Amino acid sequence: MSELRWNPLLEEWVITATHRQQRTFLPPKDYCPLCPTREGGFPTEVPASDFEIVTFENRFPSLQRNPPEPAVKDSGLYRTQPARGICEVVLYTSDHEATLADLSVSHLDRLIQVWTDRYQELGSLDFVRYVYIFENKGEVIGVTLRHPHGQIYAFPYVPPIVQQELNACAKHFEHTGHCLLCDVLAEELRDGRRLVCQNDSFVAVVPFYARWPYEVHILPRRHILSLDDLTSSGRRELALILKTVVTKYDNLFGFSLPYIMAMHQQPTDGEDHSTYHFHIEFYPPHRSRDRLKYLAGCESGAGSFINDTLAEEKAAELREAAPREGEEIE
């Protein structure tokens, strides 16, 4: 059973998806459903003995192409809608042990091509207003399958955080005539203390307003709205900076750092979003090597984040983590 329920107090949709309770939970490596189907082995999600990159519809989707009618009738105050959309899983590689940091820059370039293709294809569907590409990495994030993979939710609405960003960008443009994130980027480059790494096309920073200690945002220098606007050289530089950021994360404490990666692109609802600015956000839950930050009373109940650290100090730590500026990666 899945449906959308409207929260009139927060003015946002909640997705109920009760069938997801049954999803596979941390199976042993030999029974990973995201590995290729080995000869003589059990059939996995991928009916091939090897693959480069694969995407498929999630077996336990929160949003469905043909969703059932809501279980509870719309009462006026309590609005419901079928949970129509598409949920995909993107398998980064056939290598069960790899992480994003282990993939070569060339492979990451290919992965970005796949993300771009999914953004275009899913975004062209008439019931899809927003294509959200993300990755949950690590069991502390709630990952239920360890094989390196990300997810894509093709939403029938623009999700609230993105809508809030769209509103702020439009408002800033109205007041200043500038793109908000172009101005943020200029401020970060001018200040310099929160820079993590950069190349000709992208800049990675712990933003001034970071909510998580090691939060990193990757911003394109050029004002682009989505992956669709990337040139081939821009895509290569995105692959390079992604590899640099996740490798720094893994070298920070000497273990593969869990994180949420969230890709924020313009909606695909046919509206004008030219004041928006594509970017990628990383939220690692660690606040130190062996301490996690939890979304507790203030964050969950009041919606106000408390960051126990200074963005300037955390950016310096990340700058020092290998690969440092000038060090080659591939």
Place this chain on the structure above:
Amino acid sequence: MEKRRIIKEDGRYLIFYSFSPQPGQEPAEKRPNTRNLTREEKPLDREGRQCPN
């Protein structure tokens, strides 16, 4: 970039993306293992549930 879309038994699609064949090998997606296990044969996860597929 090449895309090959297949429809699984339960109606879900799956897309293979391939970029260049490995030297001396056919692209992996051309060698599908079509053997299907019966429900009873399928392995269990740590909580005793059957793995997907």
